[in-house]
Amino acid sequence: MNNPLDIITIFRVSALLFLLLSAMTWMMLGRPRRGATLLWCLGGALVGVSVWLISLRNQISDFWSYSVAQTLFLGSFLVLSQSLRMDMHRVWRWPWPVAAVLTYGATIVLGFDDKGAQDLAVLVRLVNCAGLTILTVSAWQLAHQERSRNAWFMTLGYGLMTASMGIAALATMQGLANLETLQSSMVSHILGGTSLLTLLLSYMGYLGLALERSLRQNMALRQSQWQSQQWHERSHALALRDRQHTLGVLANSLGHAILQPLTATSLQLQIVRRMLQTATPDAQKVQTSLVQVVQGLRRSADMVEHIRSFLRPAPTAVTAATQPLQSVVQDAHDLLRQALIYQGVTLHICLPPNPLYVRAERLPLTQALVQVLRNAMQAVQGRVHRTIGVSMAASATEVWIEVTDSGPGFVHHWLTSNPAHAHPSTDPMAGMGLTMTRGILAQFQGRLSLENLDGAGARVRMTLPLQAGQGTD
Missing domain, CATH: 1.10.287 (Helix Hairpins)
Incomplete structure (x- = not known):
C-alpha cells in the first residue's frame, strides 16, 4: 500500500474523484432535478461506486465485488450514453438498456459459480469494452453535432478508456490477465491510470460544454433582445408614418x-x-x-x-384605462366622415344601446379601427355598391367590432399563409396597417381575425377582453 502506484489505491482514488466531481458538477450546474445533466452526474456516481466495489475485491463478498460491481459498471456507461443522447434528442427507450443490464447481472450471478473463472473475466472485459464503445460513439456524435472542442475532449477521454479496455480484453483472452490479479497485473495498472486520465478529460469537457452552451444562450438572448428593440423602434416609426399617411388622406x-x-x-x-x-x-x-x-x-x-x-407619436408606456368601445367607433367615424362622402361610400353603423367597456387606450384603438376602415374603403372602390358595415357585439368575456365591406374579399392565399399581412387592396400600406392593427390589439390582450363573406366581401373582427361585469347575453 505504500507504493505510490499501488493499483488498489489508484482505483479507490478514482472512485472517490468520480463521486466527488459528480456531486460538484451537479451543484455547479444548478442542482437539476431532471434532464440530461442529472443523468450524467448519476452515471459518474455509478462509475465511482462500481470502481470502489472492485477495489474491495477479496475483502468483501464476491456478490458485491463481482456481480454488483460489474453490473453497475455497465449500467454507468449506458446511463452516461443516455445522458449524451438526451442532449442530441436521440433518447433510447429505457426498457432496452435496463433489460441489457439486468440480463448481464443475472448472467454473472447464475452462470458462473467460480467468480475467478477465466471465461467470466473474458465476458466482463468484452462487455465493458462494448459499453465504453457505445459511450465513446455517443460522445463523438455529440461533439460532431455541437461542434464543440470540449465535447471532443470528452470523446478523447472515453476513447482512451475504450482502447485500454480493448487491450485488457485481448490480454484476458490470451490468458495474460484475469479479474483476480489486481495488484500484480500490468493490465490493471493500465486501466487504473487510464481511468484517472478519462476522469480528468470527461469532467473538464462536460463542464466546458455546459459553459459553451450557457454562452451561446446568453448570446442568443442578447441577439433576441436587440432584434426586439429594433422591431419596437421600427414599429413606432411605422405607426407614426401611418398616422401621417392617414392625416394626408x-x-x-x-x-x-x-x-x-x-x-x-x-x-x-x-x-x-x-x-x-x-x-x-x-x-x-x-x-x-x-x-x-x-x-x-x-x-x-x-x-x-x-x-x-x-x-x-404614441408614448412608450401604454396607459390603459376603462373605455366605452362605442366612443372608439364614433371617433373613427368622425375622422373618416368627409372621406366617406367624397368617395361615395355608404357606412352603416349598428351599435348596442348600452356601453361596452374595455380596458385599453383610446387613441391606439381608434388608429387601429381607422386603418381597418381605410382598407375597406379602398376595397370597395370600383364596385357598383360601395357599402361598409360596422357592428359591435359581446359575449360574457369578450367584445368585438366587425367591419364588413362589399369589395372583392381577401385573396385565399393571404388568409391561409399569414392573415396578418392579408389585404384586399393593392396599397402596400394596407398589409402593414393590418399588421400594426394586430400589434395594437395584442397590447390589450386582443386579436384580429380575417375572413371572406359568402359571395363577395370581407369581414374583419377586432376582439378585446370585456371589462368585468359588462357582458351581455
Whole structure:
C-alpha cells in the first residue's frame, strides 16, 4: 500500500474523484432535478461506486465485488450514453438498456459459480469494452453535432478508456490477465491510470460544454433582445408614418370638419348681436345662444386637438384605462366622415344601446379601427355598391367590432399563409396597417381575425377582453 502506484489505491482514488466531481458538477450546474445533466452526474456516481466495489475485491463478498460491481459498471456507461443522447434528442427507450443490464447481472450471478473463472473475466472485459464503445460513439456524435472542442475532449477521454479496455480484453483472452490479479497485473495498472486520465478529460469537457452552451444562450438572448428593440423602434416609426399617411388622406375633410362648427358659431354670434341691439333683449335667448357658441368653439378645439393627438407619436408606456368601445367607433367615424362622402361610400353603423367597456387606450384603438376602415374603403372602390358595415357585439368575456365591406374579399392565399399581412387592396400600406392593427390589439390582450363573406366581401373582427361585469347575453 505504500507504493505510490499501488493499483488498489489508484482505483479507490478514482472512485472517490468520480463521486466527488459528480456531486460538484451537479451543484455547479444548478442542482437539476431532471434532464440530461442529472443523468450524467448519476452515471459518474455509478462509475465511482462500481470502481470502489472492485477495489474491495477479496475483502468483501464476491456478490458485491463481482456481480454488483460489474453490473453497475455497465449500467454507468449506458446511463452516461443516455445522458449524451438526451442532449442530441436521440433518447433510447429505457426498457432496452435496463433489460441489457439486468440480463448481464443475472448472467454473472447464475452462470458462473467460480467468480475467478477465466471465461467470466473474458465476458466482463468484452462487455465493458462494448459499453465504453457505445459511450465513446455517443460522445463523438455529440461533439460532431455541437461542434464543440470540449465535447471532443470528452470523446478523447472515453476513447482512451475504450482502447485500454480493448487491450485488457485481448490480454484476458490470451490468458495474460484475469479479474483476480489486481495488484500484480500490468493490465490493471493500465486501466487504473487510464481511468484517472478519462476522469480528468470527461469532467473538464462536460463542464466546458455546459459553459459553451450557457454562452451561446446568453448570446442568443442578447441577439433576441436587440432584434426586439429594433422591431419596437421600427414599429413606432411605422405607426407614426401611418398616422401621417392617414392625416394626408383626411386633409380634404379636415377643413370642412373644422369650418362647419366655426360657421355655426359665427351665425350664433350674429344672432346674439342683433338680440342685444333690440330695445328689450331677451336674456334667456341670449344665454342660450352664447351656450351654443361656446359648444361650437369647443367642438372645433376638440377636433384640432384630436387631430394633433392622432399625429403625435404614441408614448412608450401604454396607459390603459376603462373605455366605452362605442366612443372608439364614433371617433373613427368622425375622422373618416368627409372621406366617406367624397368617395361615395355608404357606412352603416349598428351599435348596442348600452356601453361596452374595455380596458385599453383610446387613441391606439381608434388608429387601429381607422386603418381597418381605410382598407375597406379602398376595397370597395370600383364596385357598383360601395357599402361598409360596422357592428359591435359581446359575449360574457369578450367584445368585438366587425367591419364588413362589399369589395372583392381577401385573396385565399393571404388568409391561409399569414392573415396578418392579408389585404384586399393593392396599397402596400394596407398589409402593414393590418399588421400594426394586430400589434395594437395584442397590447390589450386582443386579436384580429380575417375572413371572406359568402359571395363577395370581407369581414374583419377586432376582439378585446370585456371589462368585468359588462357582458351581455
